[in-house]
Amino acid sequence: MTADEILDHCRDLIARPLGAVAEGWKAAHPGGRAVAAYPVWAPAELIHAAGMLPLGLFGGGASVELTHADARFQSFVCSVAKSTLELGFQGVVRGVDGFVFSNICDVARNLASIYKRNFPAAFVEYLHLPQNSTSRAVVGYLASELRRLADGFAGAFGLPVTEPALAKAIDTYNALRARLRALYALRIAAPQKLSTVQLYTVLRAATLAPPEESTAWLDVLLAELPRREGRRQDRLRVVVEGAFCEQPPLGLLEVLEEAGCYVVEDDLVLGWRWFTGDVAADGDPWERLAAAYVDQAVPSSTRHESRQHRSEGLIEKVRRARADAVIFMPAKFCEPALFDYVLMKQGLERAGIPHMIVEFEEKMWTFERTRNEIETFVESMLFD
Amino acid sequence: MATPVTERQYQGRVHERSRQLMSAWMGQLARAEAEGVPTGALMISGNCVELLRACHVLPMFPEVTALQNAIRHKSLPLILKAEQAGYSSDNCAYVKADVGLFLEGGMGPGRPLPFPTIIVCNYVGCNVYVKWFEHLADISGARLFMLDIPFSRTAEPTPADVRYVVAQLQELIALCESVSGRKFDIDELREILGHAARAEEGYARCKHLAKSRPAPFDAYFDSINMMGPINVLRGTPEAADFFDEAVAEFEEMVAQGLGPLTEERFRTVIEGPPPYPYYKNFRNLFTRWGAVAVQSTYSTVGGIWEWGFRHDPDRPLESIAEQMLRQNLTNRSITARYEQIRRYVEEWEADALVIHSIKSCRLFSAGQGDMRDYFTRELGVPTLLVESDLEDPRYYAEAQLKNRIDAFFEALEHKKFVAAH
Ligand code: SF4
């Protein structure tokens, strides 16, 4: 496939219902299972090592009308939690055998239990990912939590995770993540060669395909895109921050660019490119994965890091991406993003980095006001 | 409605004694800075207050400050102050009131409320706790210790969970020693845990006394008098004595057939925190109907004692870990809470469930529509769901609440009448 064909393929893939994606893969892999992970991070390596298809579960976007879930979750709860539940009620995830949630926020935590109660036939697991980043006991704890998840897969599906298979899956995902990092590096170096929507489309598609397949797409993209024509325009280089769980509509990402920005860094689909470098290659794979989570995680609003102030990671990102400004993009009602906004904004102000905030909902469909706000911000910066 | 029911003009010893004990603790806090006593900020839910006590670190609870400001109608200006500083109108207002207090100059060196010497984030269920204490650490510059408590997701805490928590408790002890300059003494902790267990026993007995008809106290609105001593002062001999007195008082009331109202017409279980800015108003909406809460989930955020768990001086750190991991409402799933409530409805013989849904607190509220569905459709328990907030007075709409509550109890009364005839 050429780069354009890959981009078309990714666009088609992300438009398909999650259950259909799972069924498609299972038809080609008799006896296989598909397990979907709610944001932000889940050990896709484990799912893969058990011979299953790991999938990203990002709610219904603009594609589902809430008919049941809004009676379960109140008006002040974020959209992605509701639409994820709705996918279950409407059978859109039929074909997905398991769901993994974790302690990113109180809403996601309650959602996990409510999923389990309403869809008893599905395998639902809740992971407690550690918030203590420095205890001498934390890596051991997380390694045992990963083993517990694997035991769950073995019990529910009869698909155990062996150590060699896990070691191999870690290599496989290291390869995928290295390419995603390379794609982001390309974007920082030459943002005119790949639009935000295109990059995002590939990223989302990578959460819906076996990692070997996404790695192959990325190899083509990384070979072809640098050769693309395209003159850099006079645009504002921005980092988008706060969209690590509920995902903004593609229309909003388009508006960012149309209003005069290059998005050179972001935290979209963050969990699928979670580690700052490769997970270590030698030693007990459970421990290695756990240690990477503790010591090599990207800064995230859903993980406490006592060795670094909330704003430091963001400022570092701005510098690394040679960005001019930050656009905070929290989902409406997203508790972790909205809390972090305050400390991050204060840090940016101390560092003299301009910022603005745009709240969104996955189902939002008019962007005119947002476009005006961003245009004003961009103009104030470019023509200052 | 028949003859109006009112609250008996009765302020028991429990109320008065609780007030005295809590004031004494706040007095200690106010003097701590001048006296050079190290303080440690802690959260209420499933806390390890005994450990701080044994380490000679005076506990302080930002949640208590926040709720006191709400009760005294002081929360709104504080919340607005925080919102001006960038906090979202959609974030938990407890945090905003606390940050607002700092911005207003009510917290900090030389202020009525000192900055904590250390901040111990007992991350027990509530994810906002992590944010809140990160912000408090940012404001105060105090060292933050993240005490990570794995959420309950297995039938029993796993051995790995217990090991992880105990290891962190040991690390916390080392930190406390460094700020207090005193060596930790495990025997002192054992003694403190003995006092804690006695208070827990007393609180549990009070709760079981509410099975009587009428219940001697309202297990939602009056529980607040007991929540201070059990969650904040646990581990002191005074708190243990307090519960002995409470048990004696409630036993006496049971013997005399007395309750908090002139008449108990309906027995309810209430789920969710109360609207502190309108505590009395909200209570009155139920009093009019003779509705008494015989159990509540909010009273178990710090610990669930009525089912027998006690801190164990023979297994000091392990039993602290077990309590934090499992023996409190906040570290249990929302569906485990359905079971807790189901038992309350059955064993305390309640007529109805009232869900007070709090905008601030997603831990409690996110998904309460599903809870209502479970109780009404699957169990056939009459269930009322109303919304407001525990800290932000802007979300309390009295007329609307009154309509909903009146309609609910009218229907319940009708049902009772039909059943009796
Ligand atoms: S969007 Fe935010 S509040 Fe909603 S589930 Fe995700 S992290 Fe939680």
Ligand code: SF4
């Ligand atoms: S979310 Fe709920 S439990 Fe957490 S701090 Fe706010 S009120 Fe307390």
